[in-house]
Amino acid sequence: MAFEISDILLEDLKNHIKDGNDTTLLALFEDMHHADVAEILDEVNWDEAVYLLRLLDSETTSEALMELDEDVRERLLDSLTPKEIAEEIEEMDTDDAVDAIAELDEEIQEAVIEQIEDEEHKADIREMLQYDEDSAGGLMAKELIRVKETWTVAGCVREMRRQAEEVTRVHSIYVVTKEDVLIGRLSLKDLLTSDTKTKISEIYIPKVDSVHVNDEGEDVANLMQKYDLEAIPVVDDEHKLLGRITIDDIVDFIRDEAKEDYQLAAGIIQEVEADDSIIELTRARLPWLFLGLLGGVGAAAIMGGFEKVLEEHYILLLFTPLIAAMAGNVGVQSSAIIVQGLANDDVKGSIANRLLKEMLLAMLNGLALSIVLFFFVWGWKDAIDYALSISISLFVVIIVAGIIGTFIPLFLDKRGIDPAIATGPFITTSNDIFGILIYLWIAKLILGI
Amino acid sequence: MAFEISDILLEDLKNHIKDGNDTTLLALFEDMHHADVAEILDEVNWDEAVYLLRLLDSETTSEALMELDEDVRERLLDSLTPKEIAEEIEEMDTDDAVDAIAELDEEIQEAVIEQIEDEEHKADIREMLQYDEDSAGGLMAKELIRVKETWTVAGCVREMRRQAEEVTRVHSIYVVTKEDVLIGRLSLKDLLTSDTKTKISEIYIPKVDSVHVNDEGEDVANLMQKYDLEAIPVVDDEHKLLGRITIDDIVDFIRDEAKEDYQLAAGIIQEVEADDSIIELTRARLPWLFLGLLGGVGAAAIMGGFEKVLEEHYILLLFTPLIAAMAGNVGVQSSAIIVQGLANDDVKGSIANRLLKEMLLAMLNGLALSIVLFFFVWGWKDAIDYALSISISLFVVIIVAGIIGTFIPLFLDKRGIDPAIATGPFITTSNDIFGILIYLWIAKLILGI
Numbered sequence: 001m002a003f004e005i006s007d008i009l010l011e012d013l014k015n016h017i018k019d020g021n022d023t024t025l026l027a028l029f030e031d032m033h034h035a036d037v038a039e040i041l042d043e044v045n046w047d048e049a050v051y052l053l054r055l056l057d058s059e060t061t062s063e064a065l066m067e068l069d070e071d072v073r074e075r076l077l078d079s080l081t082p083k084e085i086a087e088e089i090e091e092m093d094t095d096d097a098v099d100a101i102a103e104l105d106e107e108i109q110e111a112v113i114e115q116i117e118d119e120e121h122k123a124d125i126r127e128m129l130q131y132d133e134d135s136a137g138g139l140m141a142k143e144l145i146r147v148k149e150t151w152t153v154a155g156c157v158r159e160m161r162r163q164a165e166e167v168t169r170v171h172s173i174y175v176v177t178k179e180d181v182l183i184g185r186l187s188l189k190d191l192l193t194s195d196t197k198t199k200i201s202e203i204y205i206p207k208v209d210s211v212h213v214n215d216e217g218e219d220v221a222n223l224m225q226k227y228d229l230e231a232i233p234v235v236d237d238e239h240k241l242l243g244r245i246t247i248d249d250i251v252d253f254i255r256d257e258a259k260e261d262y263q264l265a266a267g268i269i270q271e272v273e274a275d276d277s278i279i280e281l282t283r284a285r286l287p288w289l290f291l292g293l294l295g296g297v298g299a300a301a302i303m304g305g306f307e308k309v310l311e312e313h314y315i316l317l318l319f320t321p322l323i324a325a326m327a328g329n330v331g332v333q334s335s336a337i338i339v340q341g342l343a344n345d346d347v348k349g350s351i352a353n354r355l356l357k358e359m360l361l362a363m364l365n366g367l368a369l370s371i372v373l374f375f376f377v378w379g380w381k382d383a384i385d386y387a388l389s390i391s392i393s394l395f396v397v398i399i400v401a402g403i404i405g406t407f408i409p410l411f412l413d414k415r416g417i418d419p420a421i422a423t424g425p426f427i428t429t430s431n432d433i434f435g436i437l438i439y440l441w442i443a444k445l446i447l448g449i
Numbered sequence: 450m451a452f453e454i455s456d457i458l459l460e461d462l463k464n465h466i467k468d469g470n471d472t473t474l475l476a477l478f479e480d481m482h483h484a485d486v487a488e489i490l491d492e493v494n495w496d497e498a499v500y501l502l503r504l505l506d507s508e509t510t511s512e513a514l515m516e517l518d519e520d521v522r523e524r525l526l527d528s529l530t531p532k533e534i535a536e537e538i539e540e541m542d543t544d545d546a547v548d549a550i551a552e553l554d555e556e557i558q559e560a561v562i563e564q565i566e567d568e569e570h571k572a573d574i575r576e577m578l579q580y581d582e583d584s585a586g587g588l589m590a591k592e593l594i595r596v597k598e599t600w601t602v603a604g605c606v607r608e609m610r611r612q613a614e615e616v617t618r619v620h621s622i623y624v625v626t627k628e629d630v631l632i633g634r635l636s637l638k639d640l641l642t643s644d645t646k647t648k649i650s651e652i653y654i655p656k657v658d659s660v661h662v663n664d665e666g667e668d669v670a671n672l673m674q675k676y677d678l679e680a681i682p683v684v685d686d687e688h689k690l691l692g693r694i695t696i697d698d699i700v701d702f703i704r705d706e707a708k709e710d711y712q713l714a715a716g717i718i719q720e721v722e723a724d725d726s727i728i729e730l731t732r733a734r735l736p737w738l739f740l741g742l743l744g745g746v747g748a749a750a751i752m753g754g755f756e757k758v759l760e761e762h763y764i765l766l767l768f769t770p771l772i773a774a775m776a777g778n779v780g781v782q783s784s785a786i787i788v789q790g791l792a793n794d795d796v797k798g799s800i801a802n803r804l805l806k807e808m809l810l811a812m813l814n815g816l817a818l819s820i821v822l823f824f825f826v827w828g829w830k831d832a833i834d835y836a837l838s839i840s841i842s843l844f845v846v847i848i849v850a851g852i853i854g855t856f857i858p859l860f861l862d863k864r865g866i867d868p869a870i871a872t873g874p875f876i877t878t879s880n881d882i883f884g885i886l887i888y889l890w891i892a893k894l895i896l897g898i
Contacts, residue, residue: 033676258703262710265715289818297771300768329737336715337722340711341722341723369739380753
């Protein structure tokens with residue numbers, strides 16, 4: 001069903017580019033979907049991509065550019081002149097245009113904006129550059145259908161046709177006052193069935209959801225998902241209509257957020273793709289690994305402090321990796337559930353209740369696991385005192401690990417810090433250390449050393 | 450902006466339910482959004498929820514039911530008679546109706562379907578129950594606007610008004626032949642601007658994307674996201690139009706998938722919420738913890754095998770938790786990047802290339818970390834041979850861990866198994882064991898024991 005770029009097509013394209021067969025190339029790209037153009041730009045080499053960008057009309061390439069990864073788009077645009085970049089920007093919806101410009105070097109941003117011919121587009125872009133990228137203002141586009149309450153149906157249809165040329169898809173028709181204050185929306189069905197002389201004020205629906213320009217992207221995503229909205233208008237302090245956010249931008253936003261959380265949980269601190277360079281991947285991965293190293297060194301130091309106990313009770317040492325691993329696993333599970341609950345807004349009740357529940361849960365899990373471990377150690381080493389102290393330690397460690405894993409994300413969230421950073425290596429490492437400390441301390445107590 | 454359920458409102462509601470003030474209750478719920486009704490159903494107790502379900506009209510409650518968690522909805526519906534359930538189902542779009550019925554006990558499913566009065570709805574539901582839940586057929590709804598190519602614009606508008614009553618939102622107008630074969634779509638703009646006597650066959654757009662009823666949900670999600678589609682028609686083998694999938698269902702699908710992957714990475718094997726019962730949470734968490742325990746026991750057994758070495762070279766034991774933790778961390782990072790790359794379809798090149806890249810990356814990271822560890826051990830214990838053997842082991846362990854973390858998900862994917870299960874505890878545990886084994890073996894080699 002989907003378009004697949006075959007190696008043959010790609011080879012063909014490359015040859016045509018080499019030979020400069022512009023007419024053939026233009027024919028090949030005619031009617032191609034911009035997402036497919038993007039895939040081709042991604043597959044060919046650099047010079048070929050720039051060649052295609054210059055050859056194809058901006059209407060095709062501007063949308064394709066927005067499908068590319070940020071860094072690829074940035075590098076491609078860097079190969080163009082400000083004038084050429086402005087031509088691409090000219091064809092983009094305001095939200096895309098602003099994203100593309102924001103990625104450029106600051107020195108050339110102004111030069112590019114200067115070259116934009118459409119004065120309204122230029123003003124919109126300047127306005128939107130002020131909003132935070134992850135706020136409603138940063139997600140919205142200015143293109144929408146707006147009708148004034150004082151218009152008639154006939155005037156409205158006329159205006160809609162004019163506006164619709166700039167708007168790719170009509171999601172909703174928003175009704176505003178003379179002062180541009182959002183007061184409602186218009187159903188297409190009502191518009192189709194009303195007499196042409198009817199005033200809009202008589203047929204519009206006064207109930208319309210909206211978000212404030214400074215609302216956070218994540219809240220907008222949750223709201224649109226909760227109410228199954230496909231578009232939502234964005235207003236300012238005076239409830240004036242500024243733009244609208246559509247669900248396709250929210251889909252991208254949700255995917256990006258999910259990816260970020262997933263990578264944080266796996267100990268990757270900045271967004272990377274499998275195809276990024278080794279340097280980029282190292283920059284994203286090394287910091288958490290250093291933290292892990294520090295944790296390991298800390299654990300070694302702690303064990304060093306128990307040297308005398310351990311020399312005599314050598315068997316305890318064999319189980320330190322087990323204790324550390326279990327502490328890490330339990331902590332990661334607990335934190336993951338809380339982090340997701342917080343993101344979806346369904347963690348209810350007080351922190352104390354939450355911790356109590358986690359404690360009961362950890363006791364249940366800990367009991368099952370400790371019993372198994374007890375019989376294993378007893379069977380293996382035939383020493384009931386070791387078996388007892390190791391399995392009781394595991395039980396306590398699991399409870400503490402569960403509580404730490406629950407508490408840290410809740411605490412960070414209360415402090416206004418993204419709880420997602422608490423998952424993964426952070427929890428694992430701190431639980432490793434706590435786990436080993438508790439383990440050796442309890443063992444010492446039970447063995448009476 | 451969003452509706453918030455205050456404790457006062459909730460208290461009020463509960464009192465009205467106790468006193469049986471049905472008129473007041475009906476007034477309170479009038480015009481309330483179904484997502485908010487759902488939130489209330491979730492907050493009140495069981496009997497109160499059932500009371501509200503019986504009191505409010507099915508139009509309100511049916512949509513609210515679909516917003517609830519699966520298990521809550523299932524339990525609520527179980528409190529109703531087949532006749533009452535059928536009334537709710539009657540008001541649902543086919544995709545929701547099918548989801549709701551599929552959750553019921555098999556014995557009452559047929560009884561409920563029998564009670565549905567609308568014969569077309571009944572037939573649609575029976576048809577859709579056959580499709581796999583995660584396939585295009587399972588995601589689609591039957592409600593859509595379809596027009597025949599032989600109709601005129603006037604006839605089309607008339608038909609659309611009739612059909613639109615059943616369809617909540619008009620996404621696209623699909624054009625079919627007499628035999629119901631999908632041949633294109635109609636733009637609203639063209640419909641508005643064409644003469645009423647024009648034939649649809651003259652103005653429709655013959656280019657329309659579609660998916661096959663058996664296509665996988667994930668592929669549909671990727672396709673819709675790639676091409677920014679808000680709805681896509683679903684066809685059968687003969688390209689007959691069966692239904693359409695809308696972006697809001699895809700948003701739910703994407704969130705659920707992301708959640709599942711995230712939880713798998715954290716060692717949670719079935720989807721749970723923070724508010725689920727302790728038993729449910731234990732069932733989701735204990736299996737991976739048992740695996741971790743097994744890994745720890747395995748590590749202890751391996752270390753037991755090196756008993757003589759370790760007794761003499763006691764210091765080596767202090768670093769086993771560090772080695773195990775680093776092996777786990779690197780493995781999780783590598784696998785997370787591959788799993789995400791596979792999900793987004795941007796892992797290109799052969800497995801061999803991928804492994805080579807990961808090896809280079811691991812060598813770079815490993816070198817940096819090993820140097821730090823070398824100086825730490827040297828400074829702490831003033832024993833260059835220990836420092837050397839521990840840090841060289843770390844270097845090798847990191848490389849092997851990276852390769853395992855990359856290889857396992859690629860291998861599972863090639864075998865048609867979801868690579869997401871390879872992340873988290875699975876990789877951590879196997880890397881723990883491999884790590885310790887390699888560590889002790891290399892140390893033995895270098896120290897010449």
